[in-house]
Amino acid sequence: MGDLLNSGSATVLALIILGLAALGFALTRRRTVVSVQGDTRRLHSLPAYYGYNAAMLIAVPSLMVIAVWLLVQPVLVQNAVIELIPEEVVAEGSSVGLVMSDVRRVAEGLDSAVAQGAMTVQEAASLDAGATDVRAQLAEIGVALGADVQGPVLAAAQRYRTMTATGRLAMMVTALALALAGFAYAFSRTNADFRARNTVEAGIKALLILAASLAVLTTVGIVLSMLFESINFFRLHDWKDFFLGRSWAPNFRGDSDLSILPLLWGTLYISIIALAVAVPIGLFAAIYLSEYASSTVRSFAKPLLEILAGIPTIVYGLFALLTVGPFLVKIFGRGEDGLLGVDWMSGATSVLTAGLVMGIMLIPFVSSLSDDIINAVPQSLRDGSFGLGATHSETIRQVVLPAALPGIVGAVLLAASRAIGETMIVVLGAGAIARISGNPLEAMTTITTRIVSQLTGDTDFASPETLVAFALGLTLFVLTLGLNVLALYIVRKYREQYE
Incomplete structure (x- = not known):
């Protein structure tokens, strides 16, 4: 006992x-x-x-x-x-x-x-x-x-x-x-x-309802916890400075500039570069695997491609810091030592570094979802196009992709949500400087990085410099939720049902 x-x-x-x-x-x-x-x-x-x-x-x-x-x-x-x-x-x-x-x-x-x-x-x-x-x-x-x-x-x-x-x-x-x-x-x-069967089925139904309720209540609890702390933050800090200011300079001694705009710009800038890398490569890979590849090639190529989704993000961050960043410096930086003879990039951390590596990470998200969506297009549509004399490439461009476009757009928006919420790649690859700049070779930071920074160490949860992390988290949650809702709306509104 x-x-x-x-x-x-x-x-x-x-x-x-x-x-x-x-x-x-x-x-x-x-x-x-x-x-x-x-x-x-x-x-x-x-x-x-x-x-x-x-x-x-x-x-x-x-x-x-x-x-x-x-x-x-x-x-x-x-x-x-x-x-x-x-x-x-x-x-x-x-x-x-x-x-x-x-x-x-x-x-x-x-x-x-x-x-x-x-x-x-x-x-x-x-x-x-x-x-x-x-x-x-x-x-x-x-x-x-x-x-x-x-x-x-x-x-x-x-x-x-x-x-x-x-x-x-x-x-x-x-x-x-x-x-x-x-x-x-x-x-x-x-x-x-x-009536044992009726009792058992009623019990299983109750357990299923409980499981669904726990998932919903967990989401509600997360939102409420961030909301209440965000309200405490806006009681201590002017909301106009948070949403309309242009400077991020936290100072735990007071007089802090806590504007989300520089962080939001860095988040969106890195995400756009990541999507510019992931969407074309992922979509072309999906088209090849679903329309051109043989069953033998597909059987090992798709699992190998999806391995990228299982790599920890910290490994991607180290790859950005130790490989991609120094490679970009050799091209764009160090004056005469650079391949282009320019001095545009002073360090390995930059928006371009994080964006490229994040784009590689997102490739399996885009390719796997797009591949499933393209395969869901009925074969009868392809046969009809071939019967009218269209070539394989014309069938893909004019029949298959338009039919699968709503699902592909939804997959891209879901990948965008994943990019916006990424942390480790940005911490190691993009730097920690909050600024609004159009130069992709400069170091910047994102909302997720600042949340980690503000909550790290011996913090006082009564100061606006700490509570701002909850306001940032709530803003990020609303942003990603909006993208997910938009993706579902597009898929449902423009999805065509084929007999």
């Missing part, structure tokens, strides 16, 4: 409940068949439905309780534990998160000492938190710490251990009680007249 409570309790408990659900399925199904002396035609539903009903009543409520418990308990424990930490300790240390990290570290050390037999549970709970050298007291029982531990942290760790263990035990008892109650209820209702 102690091992269950101290190591992987939720996983072990979930496995036990799933085992009970499997047992309930088998026993309930068997009882149903026995109740009609093996003549399953007398049952309202198939025997398996009676087992499914028992398994659902055993597993679903218990697993939901475990999930909610795991989400709520850490918050409640932290709120109770942090009361033991004096305000001056938090002020001297830094944030509440760092203090709680020390508390958890000490609690884990005490658990380890108890597990190894260096001390008993009672001794761990009775350690003197008021001792002058808490670190030495812990070292005597084998709890080695790399930093000094103050008395309040030890007291908080002791309460943390107690409340966590109590919570785990209560979770286990509650979940098992629900599972057994569900088994007893399902077993008592099992008879030939019970």
